[in-house]
Amino acid sequence: MRALTYQGPYRVEVENKPDPRIEHPQDVILKVTRAAICGSDLHLLHGLVPDTRVGCTFGHEFTGEVVETGREVSQLKKGDRVVVPFNISCGTCFYCQRGLTGNCENSNPASDVASGVFGYSHTTGGFDGGQAEYVRVPFADVGPMKIPDDMDDESVLFLSDIFPTGYQGAEMGEIKGGETVVVFGAGPVGLFTMKSAWLMGAGRVVAVDHVPERLAFAAHYAKVETVNFKEVDDVVLHLKDMFDGRGPDVCVDAVGMEAEGSRAHRVLGLGLKMEAGAPTVLTWCINTVRKGGNVSIVGVYGPPWNFIPIGTAMNKGLTLRMNQCNVRRYMPRLLEHIRSGRVDAKAIITHRFSLEQAPEAYHLFAQKRDGCIKCVLAPHGHA
Structure with missing residues (x-):
């Protein structure tokens, strides 16, 4: 697959990486439909986050279509469209049971601080992110939320973070x-x-x-x-x-x-x-x-x-x-705010790029050029 990769401070490239695979029976593989660049990604780009390794893929705000499921996944099936919280949560630990999914102790057992996070260095578990054509999503019955059929991906993309x-x-x-x-x-x-x-x-x-x-x-x-x-x-x-x-x-x-x-x-x-x-x-x-x-x-x-x-x-x-945001607890309520028209979430998107243009998008976003507020990538074709 094609994926954005970190090459050192201030350098990212789009290159070929192995397709993600099911590693645990509760995983799904998503075909990424939209991925956003977050201000937190700039901390990684600028070398400010420890243990950000060359070759890793950023991106913790994304939507996608399920293309493969692990044998224990019961809530999702092939073809479902989902928006995925940036924090990875198991749903059963001490913190998840209290709604503190941003502090899950099973998705990032090496840390007593944050949960696992997609595309945010090995200090948060070393999970590859969604600025790629495909991504592996652990604990798929816990975090991802199905996108209603009458709503497009960009309308709900920012429920991810x-x-x-x-x-x-x-x-x-x-x-x-x-x-x-x-x-x-x-x-x-x-x-x-x-x-x-x-x-x-x-x-x-x-x-x-x-x-x-x-x-x-x-x-x-x-x-x-x-x-x-x-x-x-x-x-x-x-x-x-x-x-x-x-x-x-x-x-x-x-x-x-x-x-x-x-x-x-x-x-x-x-x-x-x-x-x-x-x-x-x-x-x-x-x-x-x-x-x-x-x-x-x-x-x-x-x-x-x-x-x-x-x-x-x-x-x-x-x-x-x-705290890091406990994303999953807010998603249903905020979905209704978007559906009702009280909040037009996708109205903050000022720039859209293909995945191949991701390095250009990072540069523009980091420099706050051209009135840039939010960049969105379309990994399969043009945005």
Whole structure:
């Protein structure tokens, strides 16, 4: 099959790889119909994630058609179309039984942190991802959700990760109605966080970024106020002033590592690898939110440690909540939001490419060129 492969920092190629095969009786093989490039894939591309091995295939957001099933698979059959959560979960362990599928202990037994993840280095199990013509999906009766016959693949593609992640980001902020919310990051996850905040009854939502095209997209798509942090003297003071000097009720970090910040943070975080991504946005969240407020973290960080103002968080009485998204628990509810028209998920797709064009797509997405918000690949033919 043809598949995207990692060739080292800043280098990916599309080449021939062996077709995936059934390795366990609960596996299925999918013919990939759509695969998205995620901001988290850029962390891999830039060499920021440990144990990302040459030759591995990225891609944890994908839909596909079942072409082969293991003998113990009972919920899927050949020909079914499915959307697949990015985290691989067994459905039976301590965490899966509690709905914490992002923390499954059987899909990534070498780690006490995250579950197994498609296409995200050997620190999350070493599973090849879906930016390929075919992909193996373990525990196929647990994660994949059938796509309704009256819906196309692109309409539900983002149920694999970014819509549930954005929704969980808003949910962890404990939005019950009327709260003021600031979302740092106007990329795809941030956009879905904004949309989800409105679904939960937020009274006011503000997006913070520094890319003018992304802020304009957020204003149009998510109907939010916007702040370009490069156009204000002090983003924290500016935001606090927008909310009576106290700050908003909720701040959401939808950025994570690679956030733009001080030179010291960039040197420590990106150069010397002493920080797992400069925690600039997380610091802004803690300093911006009102006392007694909530900080929700869905931006991706990694080991070993970060410089975070935890003393400020303690003295302000903040609640900090964070996790990899427990995708499967949200998929049915969010499917209904898409079906009802409350959220047009595929409207964030700005660029479509064939699989052979994947390196070009990565370059465009990483550079945020041409108004790029979200890239989607069509592994079989042109998008």
